[in-house]
Each structure stands twice: as C-alpha cells, then as structure tokens.
Amino acid sequence: KEGLERVASGERQTGIEGHRDRAANLEAGERWQDAVAEYEAALAIDSGLVFAIEGKRRAGDRAELDERLQGFIDQPERLYSANVLRLAGEGIREASQIPDPGPRLVGQATKLATLMEDATKPVPVTLRSDNRTDIVVFRVGRLGTFDKFELQLNPGTYTVQGTREGYRDVQHKLTVRPGERVGPVMIRCEEPI
Numbered sequence: 001k002e003g004l005e006r007v008a009s010g011e012r013q014t015g016i017e018g019h020r021d022r023a024a025n026l027e028a029g030e031r032w033q034d035a036v037a038e039y040e041a042a043l044a045i046d047s048g049l050v051f052a053i054e055g056k057r058r059a060g061d062r063a064e065l066d067e068r069l070q071g072f073i074d075q076p077e078r079l080y081s082a083n084v085l086r087l088a089g090e091g092i093r094e095a096s097q098i099p100d101p102g103p104r105l106v107g108q109a110t111k112l113a114t115l116m117e118d119a120t121k122p123v124p125v126t127l128r129s130d131n132r133t134d135i136v137v138f139r140v141g142r143l144g145t146f147d148k149f150e151l152q153l154n155p156g157t158y159t160v161q162g163t164r165e166g167y168r169d170v171q172h173k174l175t176v177r178p179g180e181r182v183g184p185v186m187i188r189c190e191e192p193i
Contacts, residue, residue, distance in 0.1 A: 016042050016049065023055055030104040032063035062105075065094060069108040072115070079119035080156035088116055118178035122152035125176060126183030133162040133170075133188045148184070164189035 023038035039056035042049055069091050071078075078084045095101060095109040127149045129135055135143045138159045143149055158174045167189035176182055 012045055016045055019045075020051060020055075023052075023059070027055075027059060027062075030062075030066070030102045032059045032066055035059040036063055062098075065091065065098075066105070066108070069095065069105075069112055072112050073108060076115045076119065077155075079116055080154070085116060085119060088112055092116075119155050121178060122154055123176050123178065124181050124183075125151050125153050125174070126181075126185070127151070127160065128184040128186045128188075129162065130188040133164045133167075135187055136161045136163075137174075153182075160185070160187050162187045162189050166193065167191060168193050 019038045019042035023035045023042070026032075026035035026038060036056055036059045039052045039059060042052040043056065046052075072084070072088045072091065079088055092109050092112055095105055098105065101109075127135065127137075127143070127146075129146055129149070131145050131147050134145055135149070137143060137151075137153075138161070139156075140151070140153065140158065143151075153174075153176045155176050155178045158176065160172045160174050162170045162172075168191040170187060170189050172185060172187055174182065174185060
C-alpha cells in the first residue's frame, strides 16, 4: 500500500512538473492562453500550487492584453473613434510597463502606435458642387455653396448633405481612409420637387 502511494505521489509530482515546464515554454513563446491552460491543469492536480496560481494570473493578464491589442490591429477602423483611440493608447502604455515584453508584444505595440498615428492624420478631400447646392458635412459643419472645396478630414465615415430650395435633398456617405486622397466627390441637388 505504501509503495502504491509513493508511485501515485511520484506520478502526481511528474504531472505537475510537466505542466510547469510546458507553461514556462508557452510563456517564453508568448502563447499566453495556452500557458493559462497548463497552469489550470496543474491546479486541477493540486489547487494550492503557488507557482500555478501566480502563473495563471500572470498569463491571464498577458493573454487579455494580447487579445486587446490584436483586436485594435485587426480592426484599425475602430481607431477612428476618439474613445477607442484612447483605449488603444492605454493598451500601449500598459504594454510599455511590462518588463521583458517579448518580440510579439513589442511588435503589437509598434504596429498599433503606427495605426493610431495614421488614424489621426488628416487626409485631403475634394468636394465638387454646382454653386447652387448648400453643402453640410456632418461632424464638420456647413460649407455653403461652391464649385470646388478642399478640406482635410481625419479618417472615418462622414455624411455629406446637399440642400437646394425646390429640389430633393441629396446625401452621400464619405469614407476617409488613412493615406488615401478622396475625391473629387460630386454633391448637387438635381431632382426638382
């Protein structure tokens, strides 16, 4: 009986050490979610393992940061919102405070910083009209009547509306992307009512 208990204890210890080693290798490779799974497996064997409790917390925090930063990178158009831009900046600050961040995190922070810079860099937009249609760009303001109008807009989606007495109003959705000049976009009321 005592021999069986020693064998079981040895197998248990070997299992714990295996999870510890795999988790350490996964952390070194910045595979945080997989590392969390290894720590959870070790805790399933013994719920009081300090290394597994601390490792699960550490890897979980890094997995969450990794997922958050990657979300901004995968959907850069979200950065056109001031609130999302602020959250991305907080993510970069959090990443910069991590000692020995690893190449994946450094790469994510660098890429996200570039995307944030692009999201705040104005893009030239050219609008054309007929000198009779009153033009408004929502979130920007009233531009009035003109033949040609040049303006600078931050990346994002804008609605341009034209009104003219006796004519049906027109609207145009304008998508401004980083580094892409827009226009000329024609906005004029032509359909009499």
